[in-house]
Amino acid sequence: MKIPYYPGCTLNTVAKQFDTSAREAASIIGFEMKELAQWNCCGATFPLTPDNVIGLTAPAKVLSNARKEGDTLTTLCSVCYNVLKRTNKVIRDNKEKRNVINGFIEEEYDGSVNILHYLEVLRDKVGFDKVKGAVKRPLTGIKAATYYGCMLLRPFEDIGIDNAERPTIFEDLLRALGAEPVEFANKIECCGAHLAMNNEEVVTNLSGKVMTSAVDAGADLIVTTCPLCQFNLEKSQPKVAEADTGYRPVPVVYFTQALGLALGQDIETLGFEKNSSDIMPLLKKKGIA
């Protein structure tokens, strides 16, 4: 199985380990992520003003390129996923906008690409049972906090990957990998997102709440699906630890790193050194590495 793949800018730069671990895991499970021959930035925010069509042209360009390579497209970054999926819906359902966008990008795209998050590929195309069967190094004993963030789930009518208020897809995967997901209050709350650029205080507060609620619930590890969440959590963690002496810092990793680990990939190749928190002591403690 070959699935056209859109990495997005972040996975090509600061979140390289997210990209490489996902591709490697895919090849172990038995599918190939075929990077689009041509792609550009998705725009990184879905324009919420109803008449802002120009903001949709960048993702539309990505989608029309993807259409040339197949009828599905997978991506990893929550923001890319959110922007592409919502833009696709606009193009599919709104004829007027479709015509304007197609006029701009000089393509005839009709919204027929099915956009799947990597998690959806694992759940719907591969099956978590098959993933479970491929596990060589189960994450037994690790209490994992599955941090969804918001862009992966909402708005529900446009995204629909899972129940927006009580999702389970992420927990189901971690369970298949042998870890024990913990229930924590802020698992679908915002990390602060782009406010990292101009209002760090908000980010520290929100990301702090996410991590505190995860650690209070007993998590040894926080797993993320989004480079921006990963960045904000990693950056805020030392500040949280500084402000709250009772806080116990935990490693924060991409879910594909956890996946690769469970599938038995060489730990050296998973790019943990690029993460700011060290996962090795935890792995040693649990007897995994």
Place this chain on the structure above:
Amino acid sequence: MPRIGVFVCQCGNNIAATVDTKKVAEEMGKLPGVVYTCDYKFMCSSPGQEMLKQAIKDNKLDGLIVSACSPHMHEKTFRKAAEAAGLNPYQCEITNIREQCSWVHHDKTKAAGTVKSIDLTRMTIQRLKKNQPLKKIKIPVKKKAMVIGGGIAGIQAALDIAEGGRQVILVEKEPSIGGNMARLSETFPTMDCSQCILTPKMVEAELNENITLYTYSEVEKVDGYIGNFTVTVRRKSKYVDEDRCTGCGECIEKCPFKVDSAFELGLAKRKVIYTPFPQSVPNVPVIDAPNCTKIQKDKCGACAIVCGPKCIDFKMEDKIVTEEVGAIVVATGYQNMPNERFGEYGYGRIKDVISGMQFERLASSSGPTGGEIRRPSDGKIPESVVFIQCVGSRDEKKGVSYCSKICCMYTAKHTKLYSHKVHGGQSYVFYMDIRSGGKRYEEFVRGAIEHDGAMYLRGRVSRVYEKNGKIMVQGADTLSGNQVEIEADMVVLATAVVSREGADTLAQRLGIGYDKYKFYNEYHPKLKPVETVTAGIYLAGTCMGPMDIPESVAQGSAAASKVLALFSADEMAREPITSVVNRTTCNACWDCLTACPYTAIEREAIKDRQGNIVRWVAKVNDGVCQGCGVCVAACRSKSIDLKGYTDEQVFAAINAF
């Protein structure tokens, strides 16, 4: 040559502002067959009607047109006046030159409105020339009613009909009548105990000679028409002989098995042989067959052993009974929207997040805690309770767009009950708007805030989660503009009132309309609030939409008064606008029979003198036919016509345009 009169109404300025009524009258006078015309300020006033009667007599009119408002408004008035002057009332026709003419044209020169009125009136004149005199249809009426649903609205309707001296059958799905009201603790705004005001009515319904109770029963099929309904009712097997049971309760005592009580909404268990609540009417237990080991596996049978009058029969089967009634009152009530739909509030996941109805049970003296407010998880008395309003109501995205109407009031009541029962406890209410329209309602809510210390926060809750044994409620207080987080011991959700499951199926059986939320449609939202489009079927209570107890009771009485009015004469007269089949051209294809939404068409055999059937034709039952005309359109051989709206009349009108 016909002798037609044309009366053009000015309707004050309603018509005259944009229509030159005098000109219309003049123009009509030029048409052949029109012998009298006039215009007048208010045709519907008494002098207007007198003028009309006089003109009919003076000019020996044999037909008349009133060009005025919609026939829905005054057709009856003018036809009555025509009848009084000695004409067949169906020789009076209305032209609507107000709603779709003068009101929609704003041309002050009156040009457009006048031309259109002339056209419309001319059409009606040509149509009138083809009119046939019609006679009202008389239908015999069976003076016995059926009330479906034994909640407060149904009980009230049944009692009032019985008081009026007529027989009533009250059909209830559950083992006891009482409905949702039986679950409530106290009622707003007077805080009288719900059971105390309801149970006397329940007992009265049981004892009244004119009322037959069919509990644990459901309506399966409805045939017939106003005055003559045939209703098939399934009387589910109770496995207990109702006539012999003394209601001693020994069987319940001895039953060794327990399951969740539906009446207590999962807050308590009940036995497998049970009555839903202590004051059940009738006080006859039923066996919950799927959970009974005797019925399922032929083991146990303890209840039958201890039963003194030996009235338990494990082999009892459902009974199908057929009842002939003249009128039906539908009072099937409501249910609450499932709370699990709102993941953010944690219902079903966090034990101490409960529904408003569950809170009623906690506060009820006959409830699982004996009226003490104790939280379900550990039985602790909560020191703080958060009430969340509009859970599903006024929320088009996740719930329903309408307001559930009763929640503002019952939440205020809950805060009062809580503060009376738990001294020092703090209640918080998240609300969108406080809707407390009603006699003494606003004062009641103010009382909850000012005297009983409920903290009202205007805003929505975004998340409810557990932390260190507390329930954290995260929300916005839009009046102060702050985000708030409240540590609570219990959370109560004011869930939307929705229609009962299966409401649509019952409506289809009855042939009545319902809206997109499956609430039943009244005939007219203001002027016919308890009637339905199907004559003889009336509505009461929350099957129509959210309403409180006083309203439900008022509607029960209103429906009963309609039934009693219907039963006041031996025959009822109805409009003769029905279909008629031309028996010589009907070729019995039965397309009309399939098309008819009221099952008003029957097959009729035509026999020769020896009594042999020679052919079949369609026949319209005048009692059932509503005059919708669907059969007319469906008939391939053009053998059906609608009286009062014949093809001939309609074509004459079109040709005159």
